[in-house]
Amino acid sequence: MSFLLPEAGLLFWMLLAFGIVFVVLYKYGFPVITSMIEARKRYIDEALEGAKKANEKLATIEQESNALVESAKEKQAAILREAVATRDRIMTDAREKAEAETQKMLAEARKQIKQEKDDALNEIRSQIAILSMAVAEKVIGKELEGSARQHEYIERLVDEKIEEERKTE
Numbered sequence: 412m413s414f415l416l417p418e419a420g421l422l423f424w425m426l427l428a429f430g431i432v433f434v435v436l437y438k439y440g441f442p443v444i445t446s447m448i449e450a451r452k453r454y455i456d457e458a459l460e461g462a463k464k465a466n467e468k469l470a471t472i473e474q475e476s477n478a479l480v481e482s483a484k485e486k487q488a489a490i491l492r493e494a495v496a497t498r499d500r501i502m503t504d505a506r507e508k509a510e511a512e513t514q515k516m517l518a519e520a521r522k523q524i525k526q527e528k529d530d531a532l533n534e535i536r537s538q539i540a541i542l543s544m545a546v547a548e549k550v551i552g553k554e555l556e557g558s559a560r561q562h563e564y565i566e567r568l569v570d571e572k573i574e575e576e577r578k579t580e
Contacts, residue, residue, distance in 0.1 A: 536573065540565050 417425070543565045 532573075536569055540569055543569065 540562070544562060
């Protein structure tokens with residue numbers, strides 16, 4: 412008996428036991444193992460497909476997000492441009508209104524000054540007429556009859572004098 416070489420009977424029974432185990436495994440074990448491996452493979456393939464779809468969706472979402480950000484930036488720029496234009500328009504309108512109001516106030520002030528000047532001139536003319544009438548009354552005495560004619564004569568002289576002064580101005 413040699414430890415390195417098996418005998419023919421032992422070799423036969425070992426082959427027979429191996430064959431039986433192989434047949435039992437082939438009939439009952441391998442199908443279960445292969446179905447489990449196939450199921451695991453399908454699960455991994457589905458997971459990979461899902462991951463691929465998720466990556467595609469993520470890329471699509473990222474593109475949409477970038478497009479939304481760009482759109483928001485464009486809208487923001489448009490709103491800012493519109494706000495600047497509105498601000499400029501409001502400032503221009505305010506300046507124009509202020510200038511128009513200033514011109515109106517100046518015109519009214521000039522008109523009021525002219526009116527006051529005319530009123531003062533009329534008052535002065537009236538005072539001069541009264542003084543002139545008093546002086547003329549003393550100077551002329553009885554040459555002119557009645558104070559109405561004297562007043563008319565003096566007014567005419569004063570008007571002539573005022574006209575002469577306006578022509579020289």
